[in-house]
Amino acid sequence: MKAIIITKPGAPEVLKIKEREKPQPKPNEVLIRIKAAGVNRPDVFQRKGNYPAPTNVPQDIPGLEVAGIVGEIGAEVTQWKTGDKVCALLGGGGYAEFAVVDARHCLPVPSNWSFVEAASLPETVFTVWQNVFLRGSLKSGEIFLVHGGSSGIGITAIQLAKAFGAEVYATAGSEEKCKACEDLGAKRSINYKKEDFEEVLKDIGVDVILDMVGGDYILKNIRLLKADGRLVYINAMQGGKAEIDVSDIMKKRLTLTGSTLRNRDASFKAQLSAAIKENVWPVLEAGKFKPVIYKTFKLEDAAAAHQLMESSEHIGKIMLEI
Numbered sequence: 001m002k003a004i005i006i007t008k009p010g011a012p013e014v015l016k017i018k019e020r021e022k023p024q025p026k027p028n029e030v031l032i033r034i035k036a037a038g039v040n041r042p043d044v045f046q047r048k049g050n051y052p053a054p055t056n057v058p059q060d061i062p063g064l065e066v067a068g069i070v071g072e073i074g075a076e077v078t079q080w081k082t083g084d085k086v087c088a089l090l091g092g093g094g095y096a097e098f099a100v101v102d103a104r105h106c107l108p109v110p111s112n113w114s115f116v117e118a119a120s121l122p123e124t125v126f127t128v129w130q131n132v133f134l135r136g137s138l139k140s141g142e143i144f145l146v147h148g149g150s151s152g153i154g155i156t157a158i159q160l161a162k163a164f165g166a167e168v169y170a171t172a173g174s175e176e177k178c179k180a181c182e183d184l185g186a187k188r189s190i191n192y193k194k195e196d197f198e199e200v201l202k203d204i205g206v207d208v209i210l211d212m213v214g215g216d217y218i219l220k221n222i223r224l225l226k227a228d229g230r231l232v233y234i235n236a237m238q239g240g241k242a243e244i245d246v247s248d249i250m251k252k253r254l255t256l257t258g259s260t261l262r263n264r265d266a267s268f269k270a271q272l273s274a275a276i277k278e279n280v281w282p283v284l285e286a287g288k289f290k291p292v293i294y295k296t297f298k299l300e301d302a303a304a305a306h307q308l309m310e311s312s313e314h315i316g317k318i319m320l321e322i
């Protein structure tokens with residue numbers, strides 16, 4: 001099969017298309033003939049050598065989410081059959097013609113969604129469900145702020161939070177990105193290059209914040225949270241260190257939490273998948289969530305897809321089509 005290989009840590013050009021042996025499914029796995037794969041920021045970190053793959057997936061093929069057709073099933077798999085259209089969360093190996101995955105980590109392609117659209121879902125939906133709704137316990141009627149609102153994660157967080165009844169605010173780095181966030185359901189999106197989000201939101205207060213920026217956002221976030229507020233970290237691109245006065249946490253009874261998805265065990269991801277099928281898939285089927293695909297590249301052009309992601313010009317998802 002053809003696959004994109006990280007030939008050495010470095011710039012996008014280290015991604016090369018090569019021949020690799022087609023993987024064989026274990027008894028609990030399915031083999032997917034991949035039609036589309038999502039590009040995620042963690043793939044860029046992996047390519048640079050800063051985010052090693054877990055040991056049970058190909059070490060040098062990036063790709064955390066795919067959609068395609070079930071080609072083979074392992075002996076113990078009962079919930080899928082050959083020919084089913086699925087999308088799946090992978091620990092790696094998605095930039096390829098085939099991948100094997102635990103059958104429990106697959107979800108059906110929603111009705112009337114293309115493979116490219118379906119492949120844009122797993123990594124962000126699993127991350128947002130876990131962090132905003134489980135760790136952050138966002139409830140209907142609460143106020144939610146997501147930083148990086150136009151990112152793949154951001155567009156998912158805005159739409160799901162809105163669909164579940166929250167009042168949504170976002171930050172993003174341009175007027176165009178802010179407009180996109182508002183078109184997706186944010187009540188107000190703040191261009192952080194022109195305005196201080198803390199100043200804009202301080203009189204409103206926020207119940208749950210999803211942050212991937214860190215740095216000087218850490219203390220601003222803590223100051224913005226209302227009593228019993230929750231601050232959830234999924235990355236800290238501007239740095240993870242801050243000096244925090246715990247009395248601020250005590251006085252407002254705040255919860256500071258966060259998580260990473262990729263290193264969680266297979267059973268945890270299976271539980272998450274089942275919860276997402278029950279809670280999120282009906283939202284997709286009801287048309288209350290739309291895929292936001294910024295650009296789709298051919299598999300062999302993965303380097304160009306990474307260049308685009310590193311430019312941060314995109315709004316929503318960057319995809320590969322196989």
Ligand SMILES: NC(=O)c1ccc[n+]([C@@H]2O[C@H](COP(=O)([O-])OP(=O)(O)OC[C@H]3O[C@@H](n4cnc5c(N)ncnc54)[C@H](OP(=O)(O)O)[C@@H]3O)[C@@H](O)[C@H]2O)c1
Pocket residue numbers: 039040041042123127148149150151152153154171172173174177212213233234235236237238259260261262309312314316
């Ligand atoms: N913990 C987890 O389980 C998990 C899982 C998936 C993703 N993530 C993290 O979630 C984040 C979003 O992932 P994604 O795939 O959606 O990426 P993405 O689409 O590339 O989004 C990243 C966004 O962050 C902003 N940004 C980029 N560099 C920045 C910097 N140095 N400081 C502040 N903002 C910056 C950019 O928007 P602006 O132009 O508006 O600044 C960009 O749109 C990444 O940090 C990723 O590592 C975490």
